[in-house]
Amino acid sequence: MSQNLNYQIISKPAGPSCNMDCTYCFYLEKEQLFAPLPTQDVPLRIMSEPILETYIQKKLNTESSSEQSFIWQGGEPTLLGLEYFEKVVALQQKHARGKGIQNAVQTNGVLLNDEWCEFFAKHNFLVGISIDGPRELNDKYRVNKAGDSTFDKVVEGVALLKKHQVEFNTLTTVHKGNADHALEIYRFLKELGSRFMQFIPIVEKNNDMSVDSKQYGDFLVAIFDEWVSQNVGHIFVQNFDVALEAWSGLPSSLCVFAETCGTAPVLEHNGDMYACDHYVEPKYKIGNILDDELPTIMQSPQQVAFGQDKLDQLHPKCIRCDYRFACHGGCPKDRILTTTESDNKLNYLCDGYTRFFEHIDPQMKFMANEIRHRRAPANVMITQ
Numbered sequence: 001m002s003q004n005l006n007y008q009i010i011s012k013p014a015g016p017s018c019n020m021d022c023t024y025c026f027y028l029e030k031e032q033l034f035a036p037l038p039t040q041d042v043p044l045r046i047m048s049e050p051i052l053e054t055y056i057q058k059k060l061n062t063e064s065s066s067e068q069s070f071i072w073q074g075g076e077p078t079l080l081g082l083e084y085f086e087k088v089v090a091l092q093q094k095h096a097r098g099k100g101i102q103n104a105v106q107t108n109g110v111l112l113n114d115e116w117c118e119f120f121a122k123h124n125f126l127v128g129i130s131i132d133g134p135r136e137l138n139d140k141y142r143v144n145k146a147g148d149s150t151f152d153k154v155v156e157g158v159a160l161l162k163k164h165q166v167e168f169n170t171l172t173t174v175h176k177g178n179a180d181h182a183l184e185i186y187r188f189l190k191e192l193g194s195r196f197m198q199f200i201p202i203v204e205k206n207n208d209m210s211v212d213s214k215q216y217g218d219f220l221v222a223i224f225d226e227w228v229s230q231n232v233g234h235i236f237v238q239n240f241d242v243a244l245e246a247w248s249g250l251p252s253s254l255c256v257f258a259e260t261c262g263t264a265p266v267l268e269h270n271g272d273m274y275a276c277d278h279y280v281e282p283k284y285k286i287g288n289i290l291d292d293e294l295p296t297i298m299q300s301p302q303q304v305a306f307g308q309d310k311l312d313q314l315h316p317k318c319i320r321c322d323y324r325f326a327c328h329g330g331c332p333k334d335r336i337l338t339t340t341e342s343d344n345k346l347n348y349l350c351d352g353y354t355r356f357f358e359h360i361d362p363q364m365k366f367m368a369n370e371i372r373h374r375r376a377p378a379n380v381m382i383t384q
Contacts (some may be wrong), residue, residue, distance in 0.1 A: 007063070007298055008255075008264040010071050010277050011055065011152055014086070015045035015269035018076040020150060023141040024202050024209045027075065030280050034270065044079055047269040052088065055267060056291045057095045062294045064129055067100040073277075078111040089123050104128065105163040106171065108142075109157030117164035122282055127168040129158055131192075133178050133185035141209065155192070169196035169229035176208065179215040182222035186324055188236060199223070199240040203334045204349050210348075217352030221359045228363050230316050246326035247364035248371055256331045262307020265298070273297055273308045277332040313341070314348045316383070323357040 018031040034045065047055075062070055070092070072085075085105075092101045106118075106128040120127055132138040135151040140234055143149050161168045170189050171295055172178075178185060189197055201216045211219075227237060242254045252258045255276075266274045267289060275284040284306070287297035297303065309330050317339075318329040329335065330347040337346040347353070367377035 004010075007059075007294065008069070008071065009055075009059065009273075010073050010264060011265050011267040011356040012048075012073055012075060012077075012250070013047035013052065013088075013269055014075045014077050014266070015047075016075045017044045017079055018074060018108075019079060019110060019145065020076065021145050021147070022174065023143070024204070024207070026204060026278070027280075033268075033280070033282070045075075045269045046080060046084075047271075049087065050271075051271045051290060053095075056091045058294050059098065059291065060092070060095045060099060067101075068096075069102045069104065072103065072105040074106070076108055076111075078107050078116065085119065087132060103125070103234055108150065110144070112157035113162050114160060117160045117166055120166045121160070122166040125166065126159055127166055128198075129154065129161070129168055129170050129194075130171045130173075131155075131158075131189075132172050132186045133181060137178040137181055137185065141173075143176065150255055153310070158192055167241050168194070168352075170196065171195040171198045171200060172204050173200050173212050174216055174219055175202040176211060176215075176263065179211045182219040182224060186223045186226060188233075195234065196236045196238075201349060201352075202333075203336075205336060206292070212348045213352040214355065215352070216332050216349055217355030220352075220356045224356070224360055224363075228360075231382055232367075232381055233376065240360075242325055243360060243364055244367055244371075244377065247361075247368040249368075254330070257327055259311055259328045260307045261310045261332065262303050263298070263304070273314055273320070275303060276333075279306075297366040310382050313344045315344045316342050317346060321354070323354060327353050328359055 002347070016027050016032065018028060019024070021028070037045065042078055059070070103123065104126040107130070109129045130142070131139070131154050132142055137148070138151045138154070139149045144150055158168065170192070172185060172189065177302065197219065201211050204210055225235065225238060227235060227240060238254065243254050244259055248256065255261045255264050263275060265286065266280055268280070269272065271289045272285055273289060274280040274285045274381050275286055286300055286303050310329065313371070314329045315335070318324055319328070321327070330349055330353060334348045335345040335347050339346055363380050366383065367380050368379045369377050
């Protein structure tokens with residue numbers, strides 16, 4: 001029986017296989033979970049057709065929404081080739097039963113060509129492009145297997161997406177190497193043609209590339225000040241959009257700032273499912289798409305507890321915080337700071353988030369009020 005369940009499953013049809021060697025990438029090490037592949041320049045793992053079809057069929061049969069979303073990530077999914085994604089679309093059409101299909105693919109953009117972009121345009125794919133700013137900032141950590149620049153290839157890929165009128169957004173990681181260049185990055189992305197941006201902090205234990213908490217707060221503040229005075233309604237920044245949801249009294253559409261989590265599991269190339277993209281570890285394996293039904297996996301005691309722990313293990317400082325409604329303690333994977341006050345750990349980015357939320361509070365209140373009165377939140381620019 002179809003159930004009204006919505007899971008933002010992150011499917012990795014090529015697993016951790018990638019043609020780049022980003023220094024900060026946490027996912028390349030996931031190769032250790034799987035049997036070794038024959039030696040080749042880019043070891044390629046492939047989700048087999050039986051696994052792919054089972055996933056597509058079960059997802060479409062489980063969710064009752066008339067519009068179904070599929071998210072394809074990696075590693076690097078374009079390594080699988082265009083024919084593979086033509087198969088994806090054919091299987092979706094085979095099992096759609098009249099439902100609309102939306103596809104989103106996250107790519108480093110290196111392999112994009114006219115054929116890829118024609119395909120994306122024809123089938124209305126949303127393409128996420130990973131780029132960390134202008135050449136010198138992007139190439140600091142985003143290099144190919146030979147350690148060489150990837151910038152030109154990515155920019156060429158974006159130009160092809162625009163040529164074929166493919167909807168795209170940009171994902172920029174914020175780390176030690178670029179965090180002090182907020183406006184340079186923001187203006188570069190605007191010039192590149194990005195109207196939808198994400199700024200994701202790099203936070204890893206024992207990693208000197210991690211962004212400093214205050215740096216991240218200052219980074220968001222600098223971009224917000226330019227955005228709120230010039231670009232509201234034209235440029236969309238995920239970090240600001242989800243903040244406006246919170247100030248409008250809405251639950252966060254982004255798991256990082258939701259009160260609980262656990263609705264965005266990972267489907268690996270071999271059919272194994274894990275609790276979250278940042279918890280692809282044996283301890284957090286929650287099933288296999290070939291053996292288990294999606295409701296069984298997602299409603300298992302293990303996965304329910306994983307999602308509830310985000311709330312139950314909130315640090316006392318978060319409970320007292322004026323901005324708990326906007327943050328809810330942030331992503332559990334970033335809760336790495338120990339304190340004498342509690343055994344529950346505090347989010348590494350706490351100070352940066354607080355700095356950001358305090359700064360944007362007046363404008364967020366104004367925009368939320370405009371929305372309540374059915375006026376355009378872009379009116380905030382008149383007040384700046």
